[in-house]
Amino acid sequence: MSSETPSDEVRRKWLKPAIGENFILLNDVLSSSYSTALNLSSGGTFKILKQLDSYDDENFLLEHTTPTSTTTTKYLVKVHNGVESEDAKIIDYQNSIMTHLNLHPSITTTAPLLSDDGAPFSNHKLPVSSPQHSPAPLTVRLLTYIEGTPMAYKQVTPALLFSAGEYLANVDSSLDNFSHPASERFHAWDQKNTTSLREFVKYIQTPERQKLVSSVIDAFESTVLPDASNLRQGVLQSDFNDANIIIGASDKIAGVIDFGDSVKSWRVLDCTVAMAYAMLSSYGKTGHSLAASAAFLSGFNTKYPLTPTERMHVRTLVCCRLACSATLGAYSYSQDPTNKYLLLHAEPCWRTLELVWSQVDADHLASFYDLAMSPEANLDLLSVPDPTVPDHFQKLRTSTKRSFSDTKTITFVTGNKKKLEEVQKIMENTTATITNHKLDLPELQGDPLYVSEEKCKLAVAEIGGAVITEDTSLCFNALNGMPGPYIKWFLDKCGHDGLNKMLDGFSDRTAYAQTVVAYCSGPGSPIHLFDGRTNGKIVLPRGPLDFGWDPVFECSEGGASSAGLTYAEMDKSVKNTVSHRGKAFEQLKSFLETESS
Structure with a gap:
């Protein structure tokens, strides 16, 4: 690879779309190229709800209302990377795959809508990551939207x-049974x-x-x-x-x-x-x-x-x-x-x-x-x-099983008294004694599982014995999992009402609560992770207001004693059976029992 002939992978970094939160620009693109599909001349309306995850392209979620209906339809707006945008055959190839797969009775994928020119795409000069190459000609497609949640935001089994x-x-x-000349390319x-x-x-x-x-x-x-x-x-x-x-x-x-x-x-x-x-x-x-x-x-x-x-x-x-x-x-x-x-x-x-x-x-x-x-x-x-x-x-096998008596006392790294009491209650039927110690661990960022593991490494080095750390998230499905592990700071700044307002304008108020527990029996021992999740939705605060975001998370799991109630409204013993924290620590209990057998 030389600077005169950069590889496609290098050029993808230069020519990645850079619209970001400039929804006004995207609105202009759609209004000029997809007015027929969006019924704009007869009173149809649309708005961009949010940007979605993507690697080298940019994706956006659009909500459309027809003039004759109060119901809304969601669409996906895809702004392609400049490398793929240079070759119309590649775009046609992707559209052809979708058309082919949607004929299969057990397969669903997105499908392109026609632009005002009658093509299943439109081309525009738009900003890209590299200032030297911006603006660049990029392809935009309006696609049908599949209702649901990406598996990345679900508990995978x-x-x-x-x-x-x-x-x-x-x-x-x-x-x-599918072929296309553009499929044979270097990637x-x-x-x-x-x-x-x-x-x-x-x-x-x-x-x-x-x-x-x-x-x-x-x-x-x-x-x-x-x-x-x-x-x-x-x-x-x-x-x-x-x-x-x-x-x-x-x-x-x-x-x-x-x-x-x-x-x-x-x-x-x-x-x-x-x-x-x-x-x-x-x-x-x-x-x-x-x-x-x-x-x-x-x-x-x-x-x-x-x-x-x-x-x-x-x-x-x-x-x-x-x-x-x-x-x-x-x-x-x-x-x-x-x-x-x-x-x-x-x-x-x-x-x-x-x-x-x-x-x-x-x-x-x-x-x-x-x-x-x-x-x-x-x-x-x-x-x-x-x-x-x-x-x-x-x-x-890297180590022999340890007797549980070797880890009789486990230190839970927390300074939160209510959280400690909750965990001690969940773990009370084991032979482990749960104590606590407050450590000023750095606030790491990233994937909850990775963050939990890194915190546990730091904690076990400091404590010198068996430790438990945990990281808790509250994830709004409409916001692609945000605020997630940053919920503590969002709650501090916004309060319960502010958390609700974050979902204003979204019909989807579902969420899941997640706790990742990390356990290590001592320095040099492996770290084990336990992921507990509970599904629910965000509601106006109900119940006592003294334990974090419990009043705004309404559980959708369990029986009559839990489903439809916020965590704050539940009896504590019931909450421990359905909560994200309860599920994660139950997994830890099972692990410890197996280790001691």
Whole structure:
């Protein structure tokens, strides 16, 4: 790569849309190009509700009201990266995939609306990240919207990952009958092109991690590439991660979005890419990364069985995706070193890559994945913690089980008296004695699971014995999970009424409460994470006002003694059975009982 001929990955960083919160500009774009679709001439109205997550594009949620109805319809506005915008065939390719998949009775995805020119897209000069290249010609599409919640904001279970595997298998079966000339293109995120990562290895910050990625690339080159002709090919979704999987009612998969990375490549890659992302899901991050990938693989293989050659390369191809994500993340940070979030979000990917490639025996992992693809596979058998899998990972056990008497006293790191009392009540039927100690730990930012683990590391070094830390979040679904772990500061600044006002203008007031408990038995011991979540909605304050945001969170789970009540209105013993904190500490109790048996 040279400055005269930058790669597409470099140019994507330059040409990423930079509309951000400039909704006035976006309103002008839509009014000028989609007036017919939005019925503007006959009295239809629309407003941009919020910006949605995206990697190299920008996505926005739009609410539309027709002149003859009081009901509203939501649409997705997608502003494409400048690289893809340069090639109309790529945009047509993505639209064609959506049209094809929506013909399948068990698959739902977004669909494009026609612009005023009669095309399923429009082109505009819009701001991009690089000032030297701004404004740039970008493609804008107005797409149908799938009602639901991205899986990234749901509590992920092995059963949900199994279902996700089945869903992707159905997508791939349908795509076996699809072709398009634009599908055959070079894309850095296509793991068939793993060797192209070499030019980005120099951006990785530590020599050890540079060596790790180089080792994966070498293995790909020496073991996978020679078998390339024996790997089935087809058009892939290519990015089946928890942000692109939409969960609807009853926690069923409602659809799949985003075909921006779609290419024609090796069919097995759709499965292994998704397995890598399953490892980074909320379930995988609780110390079940291998189990998460196995649950997904089991579901996929049930509907779309892998061939013997494909099965042989699963581990390497999973690591190719992890290496790609981590390496290109390091490159992105090198281009924007003020953005510490890039490093923070890459860290779970690095740790998972180190686990799968360097710490788990390859033969044992192959046996585990064979088990996931066998007729005898069941989720109970696969749902085991890293890196210990019964009957297959015996040699990998890093420590013997500790007697619970070794950790008789556990220090809960908190200065909150009410929180301590609540936890002591939940844990009262164990032989553990819960004490507390207030520490001024740094306020880390990022993924709740990562933050909890890092806080626990700091706490155990300070306490020198068994410790518990916890991080609590209140996540509004309409705001993509915000305020999340920052709820304490939002509550301090806004109060109960202010939290309600944050959702003014949104019809969706649902939310979930989350506690991540981190436990470590002492210095040098592994850290275990326990993720508890409770669904509900945000309401005007009801009940006593003396315990945080309890008065505005109305629980939607449990029986008559809890559903429909705010946490503040509940009897404390009832609250402990349904609350996010209660669920997380019940998981800890079960873990401690297992450890002591």
